[in-house]
Amino acid sequence: MKAFKLNRRRALASAAVALAGLDRTHAAEGKLTLTGSSTVAPLALEMAKRFEKQNPGVRIDVQSGGSSRGIADARSGAAQIGLVSRALKAEEHDLLAHTVALDGISIILHRSNPVALLSDAQIKAIYTGQVRHWREAGGPDLPITVVNKAEGRSTLELFLHYFELTNSQIKPQVVIGDNAQGIKTVAGNPGAIGYVSIGAADYEARQGAAIKLLPMGGVAASVAQVRAGKFPLSRPLNLVTRGQPTGLALAFIEFAKSKATHDLVEAQFFVALDAP
Known part of the structure; x- marks a missing residue:
């Protein structure tokens, strides 16, 4: 039981460090590739620039090509994060959608x-x-x-x-x-x-x-x-991952969903969501 508690404390501590790193210089290192929707890509690019500025050890490559590419690349591992400007379909249950805005x-x-x-x-x-x-x-x-x-x-x-x-x-x-x-x-x-x-x-x-x-x-x-939820043809703008994101992908997704990016969302004339 003591070992279980110790491992759990270590896991929580690691998660806390990762999230705290969103606001610290040199908090994260590595490279992320994001591909997909041409609607989401410009927003993702602005988010990536801000995240890189806060984390100088990180490089984020954002590419468009359509939501289908985002789905395919997230599945194959060609990209850590897919950009998809719609809700996921039933047959895409192997993927997880992380909504960052509405359009x-x-x-x-x-x-x-x-x-x-x-x-x-x-x-x-x-x-x-x-x-x-x-x-x-x-x-x-x-x-x-x-x-x-x-x-x-x-x-x-x-x-x-x-x-x-x-x-x-x-x-x-x-x-x-x-x-x-x-x-x-x-x-x-x-x-x-x-x-x-x-x-x-x-x-x-x-x-x-x-x-x-x-x-x-x-x-x-x-x-x-x-x-207001009144326009008949609306959609979520999603960052999509194959399974639960970890490490740098998780840190970027949490950043993209936070209030720290609401001004970027509004600047693109999308609707920002309240951070959970």
Whole structure:
């Protein structure tokens, strides 16, 4: 019994040192690789920079490539942490999700397009090729350019699930990868329609990008509505590990979930979560 108590005290002491190290210079050493969602990657990169500054012995490599890559790399060990911008599926029970923020997915149009509202039925008709011209949706005399996400992107999966579609039913003119590419494509084409992260779209619109966000289900596409739990197409932004994280991975995840990163989350126009 004494040996058990001693080992338990040592384990607790080690855990305490690891967590305390978040606020100490030279508290941690080593390298982490994070890969996956292009939505989570910019936030993870800012978190990594701050963590490295507090822990000069640490190097964190952040790569994008889609949530599917984050899942695959976390499973294979190619990355200690996967970046996944959706909830885990039932068949992904071998992985653990650590939610660091919330986000929504918004329909975006070119800023010059006078259309201010599209129903779910209209969006579905546009994406399946039943409606091909903006005049059919109360818009300008322009053909519609449908911008869709590439396979492996969680944004695509959530969009398809919400509208009860399969990817084979979508009739796109342009297929894009990350949010930045989608925003650039719509901003450069007055007839385009796309869907991207609310956080990314809101930020770029504020910076002058020629896009606008449309409401969904009568709810404005905004960070405030995501925070209130009212926006219909919302999602968690996750750091994913294969089993319980330990060591440096655990220290970084605890840091990413703490109030020490809330300003970084808000700066990306995501919704910060209260630290447990």
